Amino acid sequence: MNTEAIIFMALSWGSIITLFIFSYYRMFRKK
Amino acid sequence: MAGQREHWGSKLGVILAVAGSAVGLGNFLRYPAKMALNGGGAFMIPYLVALVLLGIPLMWMEWTLGRMGGQRGFGTATSIFASVTRNSMTARILGAIGILGPFIILVYYTFIESWTLAYAYFAFTGKLNTVTDQAGMKSFLSGFQGLAQNDHFSGIGVAYTFFLITFALNFYFIYRGIQGGIEKLSKIGMPILIILAVLLVARTLSLGAPDPAQPDLSIANALNFIYTPDLSSLANARVWLEAAGQIFFTLSIGMGVIIAYASYLKKDDDVVLSGLSAASTNEVCEVILGGSVVIPAAFVFLGAAGTLEVAKSGIFNIGFVTMPLIFGKIPLGALFAGLWFLLLFIAGITSSVSMIQPAMAFLEDELKVDRKKATGILGIVAFLACQPAIFFLGHGFVDELDFWGGTVFLVLFATVETIIFGWVIGIDKAWEEMHQGADIRIPGVYKFIIKYVTPLYLFAILGAWSYQQFIPTILMEGVAEADKPYIWGARLLVFGGLALVIALTVYAAKRIKTPPGGAA
DSSP states (O other): OOHHHHHHHHHHHHHHHHHHHHHHHHHHSOO | OGGGSOOOSOHHHHHHHHHHHHOSHHHHTHHHHHHHHTTGGGGHHHHHHHIIIIIHHHHHHHHHHHHHHHHHTOOSHHHHHHHTTTSOHHHHHHHTHHHHHHHHHHHHHHHHHHHHHHHHHHHHHTTGGGOOSHHHHHHHHHHHTTSOOOSSOSSSHHHHHHHHHHHHHHHHHHHTHIIIIIIHHHHHHHHHHHHHHHHHHHHHHTOOOSOTTOTTSSHHHHHHHHHSOOGGGGGOHHHHHHHHHHHHHHTTTTSSHHHHHHTTSOTTOOOHHHHHHHHHHHHIIIIIIGGGTHHHHHHHHHHHHHHHHHHHTOHHHIIIIIHHHHHTTSTTHHHHHHHHHHHHHHHHHHHHHHHHHHHHHIIIIISOOOHHHHHHHHHHHHHHHHHHHHHTGGGTHHHHHHHIIIIIHHHHHHHHHHHIIIIITTHHHHHHHHTTTOSSOOOTHHHHIIIIIHHHHHHHHHHHHIIIIIHHHHTTTTOOGGGHHHHHHHHHHHHHHHHHHHHHHHHHHHHSOOOOSSOO
């Protein structure tokens, strides 16, 4: 894969996965 | 009144139900095609911008408006809009779009959803494997749809049988209610959907370069093809419009279904983190899972030019012609094709049940019809309304319903609710309402975004889209003379339905006393 493709794939997957982990982590974390 | 209403059994249940409503056929068929055709990796920039400025704010607004309505005993936008606008009849009537819009989508969506169930059956039983070329697969599809008689099908009987099964399943879950039906379906269906999607992604990404004679047609190059950005596309307004449209369709916003679902929350149930969780679940199912099956699989078998052609051919062609052919070329292809269609069916049914719920909530909450009767009434009306969509499929009837229910009403409804939320209720009061029982605080910048940026974004979409599509579609440009009566028939169904819902809304308004003012 070329560098540009890797950067754009990492940015899009990374942002979505970060949002997903953040939301479920906060949801299941004890208040 | 509010005490008689059902509630969700758990926080995860409502999140999965909203995510199930959002994750539909579009995540696996529409999104990858849009991305491939609109700048590849560069498409992700306007897509993520639209998610942050349009999708997530609208998600929060609908969750909040829904919970506010539930506290007053209502699950539909009609009474919710009226209750925050001092019983304005105009607001109430505009809210009727949130009942009719999803119902119109349901009319054709259920039929398409039934194809996925039928194709899963054909794949598992080996019937689909007998077709090995594109012309044959197209003929198989048109025979199945009843548009042609051929060696595969002699009429629409098989398709109609699968439609009846799908229709009955939808209304079974609706009849079982919020906890016993929709929540249970989502809690079982969504994990299965994610497992199936992960399996298919793993299979696709492990294809390598299946043809030794063409080593360039590899998964690594497929990912290059998908994610290498064409930054010049960012200067094209159409790309921004497509990205915003995709965010709209994928999150089930502007339909009224999230409002209906959120109305079954309790007063202090969180809406901020729940809305974010539902949106993020949908995005994982779209960007990561949906984006990693169709286009990579098409690339390694058809190459870059062939893949672009597939992406341009529309979601029916991608899902029901290209994908079965591609699965036919890999070991255990029948199994994977069956899993693919099962995945689409689960994605479809968790969405279609949500399209019925606003009308159910309207009958139950505002016309005081009990659930059994309401299911029966809606079942009969929906069944009758589905018939022209089934039998006039080849005459533009479904496209016309999609134009109104799946496009015009969505953007219009979202614009109305954004104005009501940020300007009529007022951003300060709305902000306070959103944070009632919230598990997290929303960054303060969203006050500005919700009040100014989201409505302006929606006006820009409305304007650009009206210029590009609305007028030519209204004038039936490019429609064959023979199909025009069918288009008028679809319009009659849409506007007849709208007149009926508005009349019922006005009738219901006279029977119920809506508390004036803002927050509950």
